[in-house]
Amino acid sequence: MSNAMRLLPRWYGLWTGTSEHESTATMSVRTNILPVMEGRGFAMQTEMFDPSTGTFLRGVRFALAVGPDGRVQTVGYSTEMGVFGLEETPDDEDVLALSGVTESGIQLNVTYREESPDTLMFSVFWRPHGASLGKNARPGLFGRIHRRQPWRPPAPQGGGNPV
Amino acid sequence: MTTIMDRFGPLIGLWRGPIVLQDGRKGIAEFSFCPHFEGNLIELVALSIDAETGESQAWGMAHLALDRAGRTVWRQFNQRIGFATLNEVDDDPGVLSASGSLSAGRQMMISIRQDGDELAVTVSSGMPDGPKTVSRMRRASRTLRERP
């Protein structure tokens, strides 16, 4: 079984955290991982915001599924790069690795590593298609997201309530 | 309003109706178009359902967006042919037609004609003159039929 179809059911849920963009800006990240197509595929829906103003900055939606030829690929769209199709590439057993070329001719490499059951580290490299990836190239985007339970009020709802 | 929503905004919503699949099976088709990222992307979830048992006969998803040059791009998956990227081809006004190549020299073609609360869809994914999937759906958000 591919890493994707083994890891994604485990990663089902709402994840949030922060991301660095080309080591210049820090963004808040919200990623929703959920089954689609009646559980036969999985979607990763990510939005990134300016943490001080709450303004939306960029977003990516993709769905992964197993094709008739057994390859795991995506239907995907990024507000920065448009429509894209990525394919899963072999990697360590706790890593989801995807790569491909976007419609705007950008070579894209995306990885999610499970650091713990509720922490994922992700990185995204991009470069013009055909250009080589420099030996110590830094990812354009990298960060950590965490899956947590919502805050619950102490019973009864009269206690110290942050909302 | 984004240019893609300008053209395809009326598709947004859920459609359902009879379908005859390319392999001859009959069922109920369900197409759900939803806008994302302020209408820069339209996501389609598609299903064909056996009218007797409710089992899913076919399923898939697609992304409809504009490329850098402003052309409509249709990136899709369905369980029979897998993944394909289609580009818009000329057709009558108000009709979305897109085509793209598949493996082994096959060609995929989809055309969607929306007219008020009616949606006509034709899909072929074999040899150009091969059998097609054909469906006529109606907007599902109509008021419910009165209970007897």
Next chain:
Amino acid sequence: MTTPLIKRFHDWLGVWRGPIEWSDGRRGIMEFTFESIFNGQAIEVRTVSFDSEGAPLTRGWGYLSLDRNGRVIDNIYFSDAGFSVLHEVADDPGMLSLHGPLPGNRNLDVAMMVEDDVLAISSRLGEGYAASDARPRTFTRMRRIGRSLAPREEAE
């Protein structure tokens, strides 16, 4: 990260479909979708039934959650009946039985069970306080469609 609610209804999560005949004679396909929300704090339930041409017959929406005593609360909207808050009543293990008031001095009973990839539901819309058992019930048996949508634990 499993919650008490997901531990109990883990197997229900996903899409279910099957034929239905309403007590008033309408016939079609019934579909239920159970989706875990807020990392398992509640389950959103979306329902639709449509006839053989795809024309919609009924629509519904609900939220399953646990009250402070660990019993199920199910607040629902159903196009034939309106809004209600249903509370769990005692029944056999594995069976979820819910009861609640509806506007207009009516009430709703629902019993649901999942067994071997079949979701069986029996429901009854009743009038008045006298809970006469002669009122018609609507039964439906739906099969799981596709795969379970349950969050998978670290080690199964």
Next chain:
Amino acid sequence: MTAQLAEFLPWIGVWTGVGESQAGQPCFVRNRFFPGLEGDGLGMQFEAWDPGMTTLFHGVRAVLATAPSGVMRALAYSTIHGALILELTPDDPGVMALAGESVAGNRISVTFLQEEPGRLLFTAFWRPAMHERQPNDGPRMTCGLTRAVPKRPPGV
């Protein structure tokens, strides 16, 4: 879909902003409106986080629908108040005002007000059941929300 519900259709999409919770905490709010009940209702997903998005202070999933009587209500699940049914109270155009009681008896009020085409003002408050029945003064949550519109830079 009723004309009253259709009035809110232009709000479909994601809205975000930073504001202050009823307890005075700074928070980041994300709210999404989407077609629900196959287009016969309006779905809502509301999340109030701390600015760094490490804690979900309050999450709500809901659908606004029309009861058979014609009254419009929001069926909801809140991570704080649990199962809710709130009534859409009559108000000016461009205002969605919802009010009701939770199962625990807390009184809840939620309002979205369209200030400009791309801007909503969100306010909400809840009062414990035993709180004396005075009008709307007292602390509340407020947050200005703007549409999440992607900025497509040239090049990449």
